[in-house]
Amino acid sequence: MTSPNGNRTPSMPRLPALAFALIALSGCSDEAAFPGGGSEFYEQPEWANYREQAGEHGYEPGLSNWRHIPELTPQEPLNACKDAQAAVESWAHSRDLIGPDRGERLTIDMRTRQEADGSVTGLLQRWGFRDDAVAGVDHRLRLTETAGCWEVERVEARHYCRRGLEDGLCR
Secondary structure: OEOOOOOEOOOOOHHHHHHHHHHHHHOHHHHOOOOOOOOHHHOOHHHHHHHHHHHHOOOOOEEOOOEEOHHHOOOOOOOOOOOHHHHHHHHHHHOOOOOOOOOOOOEEEEEEEEOOOOOEEEEEEEEOOOOOOEEEEEEEEEEEEEOOEEEEEEEEEEEEEOOOEEOOEEO
């Protein structure tokens, strides 16, 4: 960029780049425990369709930020721990999040992903709550292997908000 007197001045693109870096780093504390946080691994198939329909009715659906839920982290080993997928299923059953006794007709999806650091990220998606505020919830688990057994180290949750967010919560 050139000033009116013909001298070269530093260009402003540095400021947007700095702002972008600060925004990216602001979420690093949670994402540090869960590498690759912004991938299709987390995609909820029902969400895009719901957002489109809700927009036609004047709603602005929102997705809450991930929130650490220490009370959902087991203090004892799970029943099934020899394989990460079985550990996620065992955890979900132990918290009564899945199983034949669920009265709601939810769409439930569970998946795992091996991370470069040797940990596994587990994802439990529950969609279709009969609630006017919350359409669904994702539970994200970080699992690490200790002595041949996969253990849940951290649990986080986020909510799909039908009518939008207010102060980080579904309204």
